[in-house]
Amino acid sequence: MHNKTIAELGAGLRAGEFSSVELTRHFLARIDSLDEGLNCYITVTPDVALQAAEAADQRISAGDAGPLTGIPIAQKDIFCTQGVKTSCGSRMLDSFISPYDATVVERLNAAGVVMLGKANMDEFAMGSSNETSFYGPVRNPWDRERVPGGSSGGSAALVAARLAVAATGTDTGGSIRQPAALCGITGLKPTYGRVSRYGMIAFASSLDQGGPMTRSAEDAALMLQVMAGFDPRDSTSAEEPLPDFSAGLNDSLQGLKIGLPKEFFDEGLDAGVAASVEAAIEEYRKLGAEVVEISLPNTHLAVPTYYVVAPAECSSNLSRFDGVRYGYRCEAPKDLEDLYKRSRGEGFGEEVKRRIMIGTYALSAGYYDAYYLKAQKTRHLISDDFKAAFEQVDVIMGPSTPTTAFGLGEKADDPVTMYLNDIYTIAANLAGLPGMSVPVEPVEGMPVGLQLIGNYFAEAKLLNVAHKLQQATDWHRLAPEGC
Amino acid sequence: MSLDRSDIEKIAHLARMAVDEDRIEGYATDLSNILGLVAQMDDVETDDVTPMAHPLHMAQRLRVDEVTEVNRREDFQAIAPKVESDLYLVPKVIE
Numbered sequence: 001m002h003n004k005t006i007a008e009l010g011a012g013l014r015a016g017e018f019s020s021v022e023l024t025r026h027f028l029a030r031i032d033s034l035d036e037g038l039n040c041y042i043t044v045t046p047d048v049a050l051q052a053a054e055a056a057d058q059r060i061s062a063g064d065a066g067p068l069t070g071i072p073i074a075q076k077d078i079f080c081t082q083g084v085k086t087s088c089g090s091r092m093l094d095s096f097i098s099p100y101d102a103t104v105v106e107r108l109n110a111a112g113v114v115m116l117g118k119a120n121m122d123e124f125a126m127g128s129s130n131e132t133s134f135y136g137p138v139r140n141p142w143d144r145e146r147v148p149g150g151s152s153g154g155s156a157a158l159v160a161a162r163l164a165v166a167a168t169g170t171d172t173g174g175s176i177r178q179p180a181a182l183c184g185i186t187g188l189k190p191t192y193g194r195v196s197r198y199g200m201i202a203f204a205s206s207l208d209q210g211g212p213m214t215r216s217a218e219d220a221a222l223m224l225q226v227m228a229g230f231d232p233r234d235s236t237s238a239e240e241p242l243p244d245f246s247a248g249l250n251d252s253l254q255g256l257k258i259g260l261p262k263e264f265f266d267e268g269l270d271a272g273v274a275a276s277v278e279a280a281i282e283e284y285r286k287l288g289a290e291v292v293e294i295s296l297p298n299t300h301l302a303v304p305t306y307y308v309v310a311p312a313e314c315s316s317n318l319s320r321f322d323g324v325r326y327g328y329r330c331e332a333p334k335d336l337e338d339l340y341k342r343s344r345g346e347g348f349g350e351e352v353k354r355r356i357m358i359g360t361y362a363l364s365a366g367y368y369d370a371y372y373l374k375a376q377k378t379r380h381l382i383s384d385d386f387k388a389a390f391e392q393v394d395v396i397m398g399p400s401t402p403t404t405a406f407g408l409g410e411k412a413d414d415p416v417t418m419y420l421n422d423i424y425t426i427a428a429n430l431a432g433l434p435g436m437s438v439p440v441e442p443v444e445g446m447p448v449g450l451q452l453i454g455n456y457f458a459e460a461k462l463l464n465v466a467h468k469l470q471q472a473t474d475w476h477r478l479a480p481e482g483c
Numbered sequence: 484m485s486l487d488r489s490d491i492e493k494i495a496h497l498a499r500m501a502v503d504e505d506r507i508e509g510y511a512t513d514l515s516n517i518l519g520l521v522a523q524m525d526d527v528e529t530d531d532v533t534p535m536a537h538p539l540h541m542a543q544r545l546r547v548d549e550v551t552e553v554n555r556r557e558d559f560q561a562i563a564p565k566v567e568s569d570l571y572l573v574p575k576v577i578e
Contacts, residue, residue, distance in 0.1 A: 304523040329564035345501025360498040376534030432538020
């Protein structure tokens, strides 16, 4: 039952082959027996889940079920869930019970999903290995001595390990696509503004975007259909018409123009990963696509630009955590400044502190022009590269990550080496473009992701392109041993 | 750009964030390395480039000036670390 997709399980539920309560109990039992070794969940919510499952079963028997009704999923612990602990992977919010639901949560609940629990993640979504979580690292289900990627590491690992059918994630510099690649699942970061950020704890507001993490493109389309759409409560929500994301999944790729940026296939790319990506591109040639080499000449500026913009915005966003209104508060503060300083010093972990300090420095008097203003300009150059590329091609493809999953602890002490993991994913965030990662041929038993980048609001096209590959190949159906 | 001990102390103060004494040297090294990475931005000339503040170049949306939120004071105070008589408590500020 746990190897089935949303599309397959939804059909089974509506045909009365099994109930949502049965399905939910099945997944809760799997979490019980398997999650101790993986640490995918920060909080498991059996009561909430069974209540939602009963309600879903009533809707199904009343003939009022949608594609997601009764489907067990996990929410990344960055999304506020009313009455349920929302920690964002941080000691700062270890005792925080959200008083409201994020728009994404509200919409998925209204569609009848069953929330099994809250997924582990890097603290405040800052990390590429899930090792910065206050709740300990998540282990990669394909090899437990390796990281699952991050920051949506819990979401990716639990979907790969079949501890839920799907999960939500968020992506500021690659946090959906990179863990999806390292865990062998399908992840979609929509266009900036497509999915509401209301109730999604802010990291870098001009980059953050929520999206689905699933086992197929078909499932990602079903999830996105519910998650996306204009929300007046998010001031940067896009007022764009919402297409039917499933309608064009089977459209022919005859004549599709795929651009391969030569900068994505440089000396930093592992040879095995390169070969897997090439094999997938070959499948696209067979499907009738035309493949051309393109150039995104400012690609080398993406990581440097990101490490000004993201920390600057994070230092501003995280100033709200002051030990006064919610979250962690230090013991016996001697004055107000001591309250602020120790609550923040004790509540935040190392990586979050590093980024707050970088951002504070970049925004401090005398340095603004050299850092933040400069980064906004290089960001424009990166964005213009894509604009020029999309005049020639329909979709850009390349690797999601330079290597397969690395070892736990291997890069944890060297922030700069860790940052370079996101070298291929960051540019899409800076430009605000939609991107996907889909599983391709594994290398030495470890998953590899093919990255697809589309034009603004072209998620339906990306899903179509990903789905056609998944119709022609079985890479997305591979499961880790013992799961 | 290389940062030293006193830079870290100054930045941590600006961020109102305590840092462990024995971690200051480590932060100085880490932050200097990150700024070294960031300095690659200086390889390109950007005098004539307009800064990009928003990925979609959108204008800020305005809304009608109407009350849309209900008062949920009790819910919000229930999750505060320290409240008394409907007020958030902080250490004494005025002597």
